[in-house]
Amino acid sequence: MDVSQTLPTEEDNLTCLFISLHHPQQGALGMFRLLPLGPGAGGRLHPADEPVRFGRDQQACLFALADPRVSRKQLSIQAFRTAHSPYLQFTVQNLSLRGRMAVNGVSLVYLERAYVGDEALVKFGDYEMRIRVEQGEAQANFEVLLDVPEPWPPRVAAAVPSMVPVMETGLSGAPADLRSQGAMERPGPMESDETLCLM
Template sequence: MNVSQTMETEEDLLTCLHIKLYNPQQNVKGLYGLLPLGARSRHSADDPLRLGRDAKACTFALNDMRVSRKQLVLHPYRTPQSPDMLFTIQNLSQKGKLSVNSSALGYLERMDLPNKALIRFGEYEMLIIRESGEAKASFEVGFEVLAVPPSRETCACVPNSTPVMDTGSNGTESFPAEPTRLGPLESDETLLFES
């Protein structure tokens, strides 16, 4: 019998949830000690992912007494209209609110998780970015700790916000009548110039 006929096929490209965490107290020893930082872990799509303080009841645990025993859960799902694996997020904390891109979720309330979401609970900020894949039976999760709050890096927390382009101007200078004389404000260092 041919070896390729007896081997199980692996799914090529798994959906991955990149979870980036920040807490102002994160220098406390062991706060993220129960998380698999810097490595991706594979999970079955028919099991929800729970995050909280209780390492026995949750898939991933935070070593923090201020976090609920079961804080939140991510449920993977698929729709007939889309090949992508999607997720909902549900608040499991009876005591604390959970916000997703500034939308508050009370106890047991859930909502669809956008492709990029800023989650807040307690002092935690969690940026979740979904990277699409073709797999149907499993997905991956990767954890990372951020040095600055993700709310400073993204406008996801402010609905209907428009990013502002930094022109290098302090705003007190007037614009010249003919802006084409200025030339480019930025240059590409990879361009080759003739001498």
């Protein structure tokens, strides 16, 4: 038996960055069409000493977003090591002069960084990026796996007032079982330009 077949290599236990991207209009605008997604895309092996950049510029960024509102270089994810841990750690840096970015609710201006930890939620513009780190022992490289899940249900749907005309009974056209459970209760109708509508 060949010894090289029995000994694990450094790449057998890579740290993996699972990155999930979302935009509320992703289905209509196609801003993720330049990303390596879909069947057979797999993960990307990336050197630990090079940043993973996201942005509009396909030459400067490993992962390009086809959106003119995104900066040429929007953000980078950088691996680093400390003396106190055998594992790769990661930071997210805002590379955009134009816009702010938030990591786990903490706002970052241009060139500021935030620690990722095991998981982080990054927001910039209308984008959300969820980063999850699965630790491995490899030091020279890590793997990046991208995912763009189906569009999430719109968050504002429940907050948008119904524009269904109010019938003579004063009740909207909601099913009777929902009205009886109080799920559709709102303040009474209010007049606006001689047309009744629910607020």
